[in-house]
Amino acid sequence: MARVNDPIIINGIRIKNRLTMAPTVKFDYAGEDGQLTLRHLVHYLEREEGGIGLICVEATAVTPEGRFAKNHLGLWENAQIEGHKRINETCHMNDVVALIQLNHTGITGNPIFGTPMGPSSIPTRDGKMSKEMSIDEIHAMQESFISAAVRAKEAGYAGIQLHGCHGYLINQFISPKTNLRTDEYGENKALFGKEIIQGIREKCGKDFIISVRTPGAEPDVEHAVDVAKEYVEAGCDYLQISHGIDSFSIKLKDENEPYSDLCALGVNFHKVFGACKKPGTEEPVRIPISCVGGLLTPERVQYIIENDMADTVDLARGILADPQFPNAILNGTPFTKCYECQRCQYGPGTAHNCPAEIKRKK
Numbered sequence: 001m002a003r004v005n006d007p008i009i010i011n012g013i014r015i016k017n018r019l020t021m022a023p024t025v026k027f028d029y030a031g032e033d034g035q036l037t038l039r040h041l042v043h044y045l046e047r048e049e050g051g052i053g054l055i056c057v058e059a060t061a062v063t064p065e066g067r068f069a070k071n072h073l074g075l076w077e078n079a080q081i082e083g084h085k086r087i088n089e090t091c092h093m094n095d096v097v098a099l100i101q102l103n104h105t106g107i108t109g110n111p112i113f114g115t116p117m118g119p120s121s122i123p124t125r126d127g128k129m130s131k132e133m134s135i136d137e138i139h140a141m142q143e144s145f146i147s148a149a150v151r152a153k154e155a156g157y158a159g160i161q162l163h164g165c166h167g168y169l170i171n172q173f174i175s176p177k178t179n180l181r182t183d184e185y186g187e188n189k190a191l192f193g194k195e196i197i198q199g200i201r202e203k204c205g206k207d208f209i210i211s212v213r214t215p216g217a218e219p220d221v222e223h224a225v226d227v228a229k230e231y232v233e234a235g236c237d238y239l240q241i242s243h244g245i246d247s248f249s250i251k252l253k254d255e256n257e258p259y260s261d262l263c264a265l266g267v268n269f270h271k272v273f274g275a276c277k278k279p280g281t282e283e284p285v286r287i288p289i290s291c292v293g294g295l296l297t298p299e300r301v302q303y304i305i306e307n308d309m310a311d312t313v314d315l316a317r318g319i320l321a322d323p324q325f326p327n328a329i330l331n332g333t334p335f336t337k338c339y340e341c342q343r344c345q346y347g348p349g350t351a352h353n354c355p356a357e358i359k360r361k362k
């Protein structure tokens with residue numbers, strides 16, 4: 001039986017326990033130039049000191065147009081590398097492995113940055129139509145992801161996570177709702193992400209962790225598994241399972257199980273995914289799979305790991321509410337529980353009004 005305190009090796013890199021911090025964007029921490037700020041450094045340092053094994057730094061834009069808003073972290077130019085080196089210095093000091101999530105909003109893009117583009121022309125959030133990307137634009141976008149990964153490596157990250165879920169660009173390519181193309185990127189819905197993975201592997205080398213956060217069902221479990229297999233065969237080392245565009249209608253959970261429907265997507269994926277042939281391996285291997293969603297008490301997290309329902313667990317609101325939540329899971333120390341009020345998700349203003357944080361700091 002695995003324990004939450006057990007280390008795990010991902011692509012040759014040792015992570016000291018099974019707890020990972022899920023990417024969670026800090027809505028107005030970044031400068032308008034996409035630069036990391038002192039507030040980010042303090043935020044991540046507090047969490048590094050709380051016992052977590054791996055931190056995946058929040059969704060970071062690979063082009064200025066791919067941002068959620070103006071104050072959104074970026075890694076689209078070399079001037080942005082320096083700030084990220086600071087996070088990596090403190091992570092190394094605290095024996096925490098750091099990845100960074102790379103993202104582009106695609107069709108869901110903020111109209112202040114111009115007409116959003118994506119795999120197909122689809123209604124956008126302001127009721128207009130997105131632009132269908134040409135083949136040249138697809139290749140340029142893939143290059144933006146690859147260049148951002150190269151910058152991440154230079155900043156000292158152990159690897160990157162591609163944001164392949166939650167309805168953003170890489171997810172848009174795998175969903176039949178948003179990818180209506182009839183060319184090779186429509187016929188093989190995993191191709192866009194797969195070529196990014198291959199490009200990153202080529203430029204960042206074999207020891208760099210390439211992970212993908214991908215839906216546990218899109219539009220169903222079978223297709224999501226097929227896409228993830230293609231990612232692994234292209235060189236992905238680690239899968240974090242979350243929701244996609246069409247995952248919400250799929251209920252995989254026995255109602256008595258002590259975890260959420262979202263978490264069930266990851267638990268099910270871990271059960272059905274099996275072994276795949278990675279580049280450079282003779283035999284098919286099992287790659288680590290993480291789940292997320294409502295894991296807000298030590299007991300729930302321990303239940304998942306001890307019953308072999310996932311290899312690692314992603315903590316989001318629990319570790320936002322209290323950076324010491326991982327130590328509570330690992331060592332039984334006290335912590336302040338997330339109130340599940342969702343204020344942290346509302347963006348600037350309310351995002352910094354977490355009642356658990358207020359209680360902790362009194």
Ligand SMILES: Cc1cc2nc3c(=O)[nH]c(=O)nc-3n(C[C@H](O)[C@H](O)[C@H](O)COP(=O)(O)O)c2cc1C
Nearest residue numbers: 022023024025058059292293294315316317344345
């Ligand atoms: C404030 C906030 C910011 C988030 N930002 C991101 C993000 O940058 N990238 C991402 O993939 N998911 C993001 N998420 C989703 C979380 O990573 C996680 O999947 C979700 O909150 C469910 O986990 P939880 O129940 O432990 O909170 C965010 C969630 C919250 C609450």
